[in-house]
Amino acid sequence: MSSLHTPMNFCSHCGNPVSLAIPAGDTLPRYSCTQCGTIHYQNPKMVIGCIAEWEGKILRCRRAIEPRHGLWTLPAGFMENNETTAEAAARETMEEACAEVEIDRLFALINVPHIHQVHMFYTARLIGGRFGVGVESLESRLFEEASLPWEEMAFRSVSFALQAWLSDRKKGEFGLHTVDLPPMPPTPLTPPTPQG
Amino acid sequence: MSSLHTPMNFCSHCGNPVSLAIPAGDTLPRYSCTQCGTIHYQNPKMVIGCIAEWEGKILRCRRAIEPRHGLWTLPAGFMENNETTAEAAARETMEEACAEVEIDRLFALINVPHIHQVHMFYTARLIGGRFGVGVESLESRLFEEASLPWEEMAFRSVSFALQAWLSDRKKGEFGLHTVDLPPMPPTPLTPPTPQG
Numbered sequence: 001m002s003s004l005h006t007p008m009n010f011c012s013h014c015g016n017p018v019s020l021a022i023p024a025g026d027t028l029p030r031y032s033c034t035q036c037g038t039i040h041y042q043n044p045k046m047v048i049g050c051i052a053e054w055e056g057k058i059l060r061c062r063r064a065i066e067p068r069h070g071l072w073t074l075p076a077g078f079m080e081n082n083e084t085t086a087e088a089a090a091r092e093t094m095e096e097a098c099a100e101v102e103i104d105r106l107f108a109l110i111n112v113p114h115i116h117q118v119h120m121f122y123t124a125r126l127i128g129g130r131f132g133v134g135v136e137s138l139e140s141r142l143f144e145e146a147s148l149p150w151e152e153m154a155f156r157s158v159s160f161a162l163q164a165w166l167s168d169r170k171k172g173e174f175g176l177h178t179v180d181l182p183p184m185p186p187t188p189l190t191p192p193t194p195q196g
Numbered sequence: 197m198s199s200l201h202t203p204m205n206f207c208s209h210c211g212n213p214v215s216l217a218i219p220a221g222d223t224l225p226r227y228s229c230t231q232c233g234t235i236h237y238q239n240p241k242m243v244i245g246c247i248a249e250w251e252g253k254i255l256r257c258r259r260a261i262e263p264r265h266g267l268w269t270l271p272a273g274f275m276e277n278n279e280t281t282a283e284a285a286a287r288e289t290m291e292e293a294c295a296e297v298e299i300d301r302l303f304a305l306i307n308v309p310h311i312h313q314v315h316m317f318y319t320a321r322l323i324g325g326r327f328g329v330g331v332e333s334l335e336s337r338l339f340e341e342a343s344l345p346w347e348e349m350a351f352r353s354v355s356f357a358l359q360a361w362l363s364d365r366k367k368g369e370f371g372l373h374t375v376d377l378p379p380m381p382p383t384p385l386t387p388p389t390p391q392g
Contacts, residue, residue, distance in 0.1 A: 005277065008208045009208065010208050010211035011208070012208045012214075013204075013205060014205070014206065015205065015212075015213075016211075027291075028276060040208070043241045043277065045239045046239070046240060046242065046314065078237070078239055079240050079314075080239065081200050081238055081239065081240055081309075082309050082310065082312065083309055084307035084376045085305065086307075086374075087309075106372060106374065109302060111280035111282075113278050113280050116278065135221065176301070176372050178281075178302065180280045
């Protein structure tokens with residue numbers, strides 16, 4: 001998905017066909033109902049998770065679902081209506097790693113505009129060191145810094161968050177780290193030719 | 197809106213009726229199509245703006261639209277697909293106050309879960325001190341701290357952001373401030389009776 005919209009054919013209010021055009025007084029194309037006139041705005045979604053620490057180790061999950069099946073992620077997922085950002089981080093950690101956490105502070109905000117997402121990661125403490133394996137995970141594990149599987153990271157935002165967290169832990173102080181991730185370059189079919 | 201969903205009657209993919217139920221393997225009710233099975237997830241939206249400073253003064257706009265017509269806000273609005281959080285803050289400031297800004301850092305994150313929103317405010321510098329009045333504003337103005345119209349604030353998140361910003365400016369250092377805003381208590385018809 002690199003377009004402005006998720007495709008839409010019918011009005012969710014009255015069921016008649018929609019058309020895509022810039023509404024009067026607006027600046028961007030929107031899906032609008034050809035019958036009842038309802039404008040269907042589409043906006044970015046938030047994906048929220050945490051780095052849960054226990055005795056210096058970091059809780060990770062290996063994905064049992066696509067995309068990135070089999071790769072290592074941090075507990076994270078789409079924020080739901082009627083919850084706060086910190087509640088979303090705690091809920092996702094419970095769902096994916098069966099782990100209760102005490103959420104501390106937001107330390108990473110990652111824009112992924114071409115897929116209409118904003119990712120956020122909180123620092124957190126794993127309560128009692130207890131965790132399990134949620135239905136969307138193949139396994140969960142506590143990793144020392146030295147044993148983190150950097151080659152098997154599910155998402156670039158997860159790598160960014162881990163690097164920011166490790167760097168801040170070294171400094172003894174957590175700040176807010178932000179980055180904008182562009183689309184991934186296409187995988188070359190042959191190795192690139194050296195320049196110059 | 198204090199429910200979990202924005203009401204939906206028809207599938208935006210195939211136009212058939214939707215029903216509201218917890219899908220298999222899920223934990224929350226979702227609208228799903230009774231014919232094609234498409235699940236229509238609903239998620240919170242981001243409202244993003246900035247405090248644009250010029251010679252110690254703060255750029256504000258008086259709203260020309262509902263809700264809160266006639267009250268003072270900060271330039272802010274719904275984040276769009278295909279943009280970053282900082283780009284959203286700059287775009288909204290251009291739309292509402294015809295002002296070019298240099299966005300600096302995120303300093304306020306405000307959860308408003310009962311209306312399915314997360315508000316974010318950035319620090320920013322008003323370029324050249326130039327601004328105007330966008331179509332959604334009645335007027336724009338630069339305010340000294342002492343002249344801020346606290347009694348005419350459009351939104352609680354705007355008051356929170358202004359207080360956090362002013363407090364940090366006094367300290368000479370901007371941090372990240374977060375708050376969760378509950379629903380507003382209903383306006384009493386008669387003044388509350390003193391207790392005790």
